[in-house]
Amino acid sequence: MDRKKINPTLKLVLEMGPIVVFFVAYLKLREKLFVIGGTEYEGFILVTAGFIPLMILSSAILYKLTGHLSKMQVATLVLVVIFGGLSVWLNDDRFFKMKPTMIYLLFAGALGVGLLRGQSYLKYVMEEMLPLQDEGWLVLTRRLTAFFFILAVLNELIWRTQTTDTWVYFKTFGLSAAIFVFFMTQGKVFQTYAIPEDHPAEAEDL
Structure with a gap:
């Protein structure tokens, strides 16, 4: 479809x-x-x-x-x-609270496997939104892999040591805000490795 x-x-x-x-x-x-x-x-x-x-x-x-x-x-x-x-x-309720941990470990693991193969799996997911050179994708993927792993560890710490109220607020607002802030702080990568608009052929090859 x-x-x-x-x-x-x-x-x-x-x-x-x-x-x-x-x-x-x-x-x-x-x-x-x-x-x-x-x-x-x-x-x-x-x-x-x-x-x-x-x-x-x-x-x-x-x-x-x-x-x-x-x-x-x-x-x-x-x-x-x-x-x-x-x-x-x-x-x-512990199983549902573990879900973000599993999700971020899965994402980090998948991206990490791609990096070990010299590839950016993130590129296949976000290429339409962020046209970057291959090196830029690898830089962004390495950072996001580490970031996902940190979120997984943070989720474990929150749900195991804090109240359910705290975890719900963290899951609803904290995780979303963290991801937003992460991409907002990657402006240097987007600028350095952006594909120039006057090179459509290069964009098609990537």
Whole structure:
């Protein structure tokens, strides 16, 4: 299926909507207990249970509208289903809290494998958004690999040592802000290794 362009606002809603809903629902249900089938569930577990189908639905709509999901989006969805499902099934919030750790370790590992082969897998994901020379992609990939590993370690430290409230705020705002800041601080790389607009042939070769 060919990729299709959709309204950027709609795309943002589909990508970030489930996270926003998760956060709002958690704030409303975090102090409540629910008895289902004779078993007590905290609000966090019920919110997680609702987050899983919401992620599946938003991803399906995004794929239907664009004809494409990135490998990162697919990997994230799979891990949400696996670790979120384990948390609900076992009534244990630790599995869902581990999810960001697994996601960032997976991304760091995948990018690291590419670097060992002298390639930038990041280029295949973001080439349309950031036209860079090959050397620039390698520089950015090395930095992002280290950054993902740091985020994985940080997530482990937060959920293991802090309250669930702190972790939810960290996951909702902290991780997103950290990624935004990371790319904002890479301006020198983008400037140094940008492909000149008057060299279309070079851009096609990369």
